[in-house]
Amino acid sequence: MTRVYSLAYLSSHRCTPPEAIRVAAANGYQFVGLRLWPNAPGAPQQFLLGKPDVLKETQAAMADTGVGIFDVEIIRIGEAFDPHTWDPLYNACAALKAKAILIAGDDTNEARLTQNYARLCEVMRPYGLTADLEFMPWTAVKDAKSALRVVQNAGSPANAGILVDALHFGRSTTTLDDIRAIPRELLHYAQICDAVAGTHFTVEEMIHTARCERLLPGDGSIDVQGLFDALPADLPVSVEVVNFEREKTAGPGEWAGICMAASRPFVEPRA
Structure with a gap:
């Protein structure tokens, strides 16, 4: 069974959308992930949004290479939430034929968060997009159990999803049994990387690692192999390794190749 690979935004953060597509094509990826909405104001x-020339160039690169858009980032569900804030993002996703939008849950009122997640799924449904809720230990959705509880209490919408990131698996209380307990229909893709595992890090340390200093699979102490053995064998893999220091000595294309080569042994069938 051949794995499907996507070059995550954080692995190609130095690239414009069309550049990311061409880098992905040159290194054996079938998809890319794009961050068209920042994770914080000014981040x-x-x-691409509101730039028809960039959209057209991106679509041309997709047509030239056959590389598609898998996921687009990011929608954060906070206390004051209106799903229509992101209408321009949904429209761009439709134009790019994207599959998923990455969702973060920030509202500590879980009942309200759950209600707003359900609203978001309903608004996204006509666009053919899944709403993949990523658990992150510094957010209100801290682990896999929390993500599953939110999705199920939202009524398990048809386009609901849970995103498993190896980093957040390794730095939360999530167990392999928790991963196995996620219904298959909620899993659309998973993110691979590595880091020092543990739940003792400060919020600032966790965020720094996530955004600046992830390790290549095999270079840390997260049970990456166990995680991907627990996940479905046909699940698309988003290769998400950002490391500012390592990237100083490798251009975007070389780095994409390094990340792919390090990831394959953990997700390809073993003899």
């Missing part, structure tokens, strides 16, 4: 992103 890094790829600029």
Whole structure:
């Protein structure tokens, strides 16, 4: 069974959307992930919304290479939430034929968060997009059990999803049994990387690692092999390794190749 690979935004953060697509194509990826909405005001992103020339160039690169858009980032569900805030993002996803939008849950009122997640799924449904809720230990959705509880209490919408990131698996209380307990229909893709495992890190340390200093699979102490053995064998893999220091000595294309080579042994069938 051949794995499907996507080059995550954080692995190609130095690229524009069309550049990321061409880098992915040159290194054996079938998809890319894009960050078209920043994770905080003024934070890094790829600029495409409201730029028809960039959209057209991105679509041309997709047509030329056959590389598609898998996921687009990011929607954060906070206390004051209106799903229509992201209408421009949904429209861009439709134009790019994207499959999923990455969702973060920030509202500590879980009942309200759950209600807003259900609203979001309903708004996204006509666009053919899944709403993949990523558990992260510094957010209100801290582990896999929390993510599953939110999705199930939201009524398990048809386009609901749970995103498993190896980093957050290794730095939360999530167990392999918790991963196995996620219904198959909620899993659309998973993110691979490595780091020092543990639940003793401060919020600042966790965020720094996630955004600046992930390790290649095999270079840390997260049970990456166990995780991907517990996940479905046909699940698409988003290769998400950002490491500012390591990237100083490798261009975006070389880095994409390094990340792919390090990831394959953990997710390809073993003889």
